[in-house]
Amino acid sequence: MPLALLALAISAFGIGTTEFVINGLLPELAADFGVSIPTAGLLVSGYALGVVVGAPLLTMLGTRFSRKTMLLALMVVFIVGNLLCALAPGYGSLMAGRVVAAFAHGAYFGIGSVVAADLVAPEKRASAIALMFTGLTLANVLGVPLGTAVGQNLGWRATFWIVTAIGVAGLAGVAALVPAQPRPTGQSLRREFAAFRSGQVWLALLMTTLGFAPVFTVITFVAPMITEVAGLPAGSVPLLMALFGVGVVIGNLLGGRLADRALSASLYFSVGGLTVLAALLTFTAHGQIAFIVTLALFGVAGFATVPPLQTRVLDAAAGAPMLASAANIAAFNLANTLGSFAGGLVIQGGLGYTAPAWAAALLGLAGLAVVALSVRGIGRERVLAAEAV
The missing domain is CATH 1.20.1250.20 (MFS general substrate transporter like domains)
Structure with a gap:
């Protein structure tokens, strides 16, 4: 590299x-x-x-x-x-x-x-x-x-x-x-905005918002899950967050490799894996070792989503990718806001400290639905490209 x-x-x-x-x-x-x-x-x-x-x-x-x-x-x-x-x-x-x-x-x-x-x-x-x-x-x-x-x-x-x-x-x-x-030939503000006429660009942004939101739905409220549900001491919170961070690093690099090999499959794998692990946290949070393992894997899956999500928006906005790419970074931050809001909402509703994990799984399912729509679009793009040759 x-x-x-x-x-x-x-x-x-x-x-x-x-x-x-x-x-x-x-x-x-x-x-x-x-x-x-x-x-x-x-x-x-x-x-x-x-x-x-x-x-x-x-x-x-x-x-x-x-x-x-x-x-x-x-x-x-x-x-x-x-x-x-x-x-x-x-x-x-x-x-x-x-x-x-x-x-x-x-x-x-x-x-x-x-x-x-x-x-x-x-x-x-x-x-x-x-x-x-x-x-x-x-x-x-x-x-x-x-x-x-x-x-x-x-x-x-x-x-x-x-x-x-x-x-x-x-x-x-x-x-x-x-x-x-x-400066790229033909680069202009009008052309960058024109990329947003594509429904696939908007699907990619929505996919990022819903597909990444589960990460912050869980992580924003993981401390009380660690101490109040898993029964681990408060001093373990920084250590488990560091373990989560290691999973994040691994997941990011793994997501890049998978996306290079098969972008559509990597989107299903990363968002789907994140959704399943969020649901599992609801159960494994009651057992310390199982919870620690699931949290680490949740970190891997969480950031395995980043390279394919960013790559997809570049593909969808091919020819004028800068503004769409930056908008996708904003979508990641919107996902952070949505996730933390959803997690806080279910806790305030009296559903307990494991409820954010269920909320994360539901957001992940919504993200998977958008992935399916986007992948269908990728298939149509390939067919049209083949017919044009």
């Missing part, structure tokens, strides 16, 4: 770390700024909103530039956002820095997916995308725990200074290793 993928992965590692590390620093931030934990928690929601808004907006602005130029510009935005966080004198300015950094997130992964796919042969596109996303998955295993430890011992500002430095390293890597690419 090209070294340019390493540069893309380093930047992805920094972006993933700044997105998730805030969760472990909420008590310190709340105490420092004199706000409640729920108010501090809005820094998570603010970031997600920034991703949803920034992904299509910055991608649209970037249609006038080459993809490498856009990646460099987005890393500068990311660095500036984290500098604002590190220097923030108050809660409002910290929120502003988070939103600025988030603006780079969706567009970077959207454009980066297109660049990664173009760096390799067509039959290796999904694996290339998976390697870029490995930076994001490693952020959960390494970046977030280390960033949390640094923030707790040296102050939360130190964490943002480190993330800023990672961003600078990613910027330098993109500048040095990603080959200069001329």
Whole structure:
């Protein structure tokens, strides 16, 4: 694989770390700024909103530039956002820095997916995308725990200074290793929007939203499932989350390989496996060893969905993939919001701490239905292409 993928992965590692590390620093931030934990928690929601808004907006602005130029510009935005966080004198300015950094997130992964796919042969596109996303998955295993430890011992500002430095390293890597690419012939905002006339593009976005939502339906509320249902000690939560993170890394790479071999089959396998494992968690949560094994496999299946889902939207928007690719990153974040909302809803309804697993399985079934519709579309595309030859 090209070294340019390493540069893309380093930047992805920094972006993933700044997105998730805030969760472990909420008590310190709340105490420092004199706000409640729920108010501090809005820094998570603010970031997600920034991703949803920034992904299509910055991608649209970037249609006038080459993809490498856009990646460099987005890393500068990311660095500036984290500098604002590190220097923030108050809660409002910290929120502003988070939103600025988030603006780079969706567009970077959207454009980066297109660049990664173009760096390799067509039959290796999904694996290339998976390697870029490995930076994001490693952020959960390494970046977030280390960033949390640094923030707790040296102050939360130190964490943002480190993330800023990672961003600078990613910027330098993109500048040095990603080959200069001329602005694609015919690239224009009108053409990018035209891709959304395809029903397959909208199916791909819906498939991402429903097919990935089960991950956050479960993981948002996995801590009480661990302690209250499985009966494991509270100290085991970080260890099990790390185990889940290892499964995420494995699943991401596995999903890339499977998608390169058979995209349609990989969509069924990953979304279907995620659905089955979500349902199994309802039962295995009552047995400690079975629960631990199922949770690890849930991590594998959860991120095995990412490369095929991202590859499918690139296929559906062939010829004008940048905006659709960025929109799919926004769809992943919409899935996070939908999943956590669904999980909270069933718990508030008095259905217990295993109820999010059932809610996740139902969302997964809906995702599978969309997969079936999309795969039928893939079949029709192939027939039409064969008839045109």
